[in-house]
Amino acid sequence: MDLLNIESHKHIAELLNMFASSLIPTINKPSRRVCITHSTTTLIDNIYVKFYDFHTTVKSASLMTDISDHLPAVCFIFYNKP
Known part of the structure; x- marks a missing residue:
């Protein structure tokens, strides 16, 4: 699902609302290398x-x-507990 089309596709908004209570997307910009x-x-x-x-x-x-x-998407998770 293309997260850039949240306003024009109801099912994308529904998916993100379902995830909102537990999962958060980390990438928020287009990810195509050729001809963006x-x-x-x-x-x-x-x-x-x-x-x-x-x-x-x-x-x-x-x-x-x-x-x-x-x-490719990469993600680094840092846990800083005092």
């Missing part, structure tokens, strides 16, 4: 995480590479 334009961009490559408490920090990104026309 407004009409061809998609956000279908994602990593979903569950936050347990405020000590958890999540950093994510899409890597620039020639492996595919979609950028």
Whole structure:
């Protein structure tokens, strides 16, 4: 499901609402490497995480590479408990 089309596709909003209580998407920008334009961009490559408490920090990104026309997503989870 393309998360960039949340307003035009009811099922995407329903999925995100269902996830909202437990899972959060970490990637929020288009992930196509070749010819990124407004009409061809998609956000279908994602990593979903569950936050347990405020000590958890999540950093994510899409890597620039020639492996595919979609950028690989990476996610780093830091747990800083005093």
